[in-house]
Amino acid sequence: MGITKTEHFTDKQNELATLAKAIGHPARIAIIEYLIKVNSCICGDIVNELPLAQPTISQHLKELKNAGLIKGNFEGNAICYCLDEKGFEKIKLFFNHVDSYLENKKNQCC
Amino acid sequence: MGITKTEHFTDKQNELATLAKAIGHPARIAIIEYLIKVNSCICGDIVNELPLAQPTISQHLKELKNAGLIKGNFEGNAICYCLDEKGFEKIKLFFNHVDSYLENKKNQCC
DNA sequence: TATTTATATTGCAATATTACGATATGTTTT
DNA sequence: AAAACATATCGTAATATTGCAATATAAATA
Numbered sequence: 001m002g003i004t005k006t007e008h009f010t011d012k013q014n015e016l017a018t019l020a021k022a023i024g025h026p027a028r029i030a031i032i033e034y035l036i037k038v039n040s041c042i043c044g045d046i047v048n049e050l051p052l053a054q055p056t057i058s059q060h061l062k063e064l065k066n067a068g069l070i071k072g073n074f075e076g077n078a079i080c081y082c083l084d085e086k087g088f089e090k091i092k093l094f095f096n097h098v099d100s101y102l103e104n105k106k107n108q109c110c
Numbered sequence: 111m112g113i114t115k116t117e118h119f120t121d122k123q124n125e126l127a128t129l130a131k132a133i134g135h136p137a138r139i140a141i142i143e144y145l146i147k148v149n150s151c152i153c154g155d156i157v158n159e160l161p162l163a164q165p166t167i168s169q170h171l172k173e174l175k176n177a178g179l180i181k182g183n184f185e186g187n188a189i190c191y192c193l194d195e196k197g198f199e200k201i202k203l204f205f206n207h208v209d210s211y212l213e214n215k216k217n218q219c220c
Numbered sequence: 221t222a223t224t225t226a227t228a229t230t231g232c233a234a235t236a237t238t239a240c241g242a243t244a245t246g247t248t249t250t
Numbered sequence: 251a252a253a254a255c256a257t258a259t260c261g262t263a264a265t266a267t268t269g270c271a272a273t274a275t276a277a278a279t280a
Contacts, residue, residue, distance in 0.1 A: 002234055004240050004267030008161040009136035013143070025268085026119035026127040030205075033123070036211045042226060053119040056269050063215030077277035078226055084210050088205070094139075095198070095205055101146045102195050112235030112268050135238085153257060163240050168258055170238095187247035188256055 019091050022067035026054055032083065035070065040082035042075070060094050129201050132177035137162055140169050142193065145180065150192035152185070 006014050022028060027050060034049055041106040043061060047054045061081065064070040068087035089090065116124050132138060137160060144159055145151065153171060157164045171191060174180040178197035182189040 001235080002263090002267090004135060004137075004266090005161070006136060006239065009140055013139045016139050016239075017134050017136040019131045019134075019140075023136045024129075024131030025114060026123040026129050027114075027268095029123045029130075030119055032208065038154040039215060039219050044225090048228095052115070052268095053270050055229080055271080058177060059268080062228085074277085076226090077224095077279095083208070083212060088208055088212060092205060092209060095202060098142065098146065098193070098198055099202060100197060101176065102193060105149060111238090112233090112266080114236090114268065137238095152227095154255090157257095162238095164257075165241080165259080166239050174260085184247090186256090187249095187254095 016094050019069065019087055020066050022063050022069055022087075023091075025055075026058065028064055031057075031060060031064065035081065035083050039089070040080050042078040042080055045079065046081075070106065125200065126204050129179065131199055132173050132179055132197075133201075135170065136165075138174055141167075141170060141174065142179070145191065145193050150190050152188040152190055153211050154188065156191075 004017075009017075010094055021082060022030070030050055034046060038045070043054075044059060046061070047057050052060075052075065056091045061072070065072060065084075068084055068090070070081050070087075071084040074080075113129075119127075133142070140160055141156055143154060148155070153164075153167060156171070156210060157167050162168060162170075171180065171182070175194075176192055178200070179189050181194040181196075182191045184190075
């Protein structure tokens, strides 16, 4: 149905899914990588960098911001975007959990 | 258009997006967490654990498997599933990259 | 205040995802 | 071989996502 049964899962599971989903698009990966490279920039810079129209970039930025992966400050008439540690910190905890499991239990099954 | 312009992005960006997208659903987060808890199990166990129908679980397992996040071995007439380090290793590299950036550059902008 | 510059929003078309009933496939057991 | 068990696939309905043209909004500057 295209609709996810979020009510059947925990808040944490839903939050993690939202974060991962926000990262799950190549344009948004490219935006994150670009922000790491230039530290911070305005929306127009990303529009020039990526082969997507301005409204599309704006939409991707909105999703990254809603997920807590980037933040933006008004700077004159433009908005300066950069990474937001908060979102990445939350995902990091999940992957730390997975990694510590994988390091201890090596090829138990499969 | 619902269609992602993968051709405009690098293979690495597309692969990372595929991995993150596979994790980006609460049911698949729940499956990963359950596999960490029980180490390995068959599909039917997950069907009993989660409030989703068997075909839906089967579909989610397929996506996790295609992304390289889980693997399955035939064991009798059932299939034993467990986490696959390969997929997680690839995502880990990306997050390590992000984290080392975030640790060095604290609140440069925003 | 009119113009320019920068970004967001709206509306829409095309495609993707989610979910499940019904059914198919394959393996084990009787 | 038939029945039981385990999982995958098919078909379909409902909803979500992606992308962009057109347009709106908002700030800076002339």
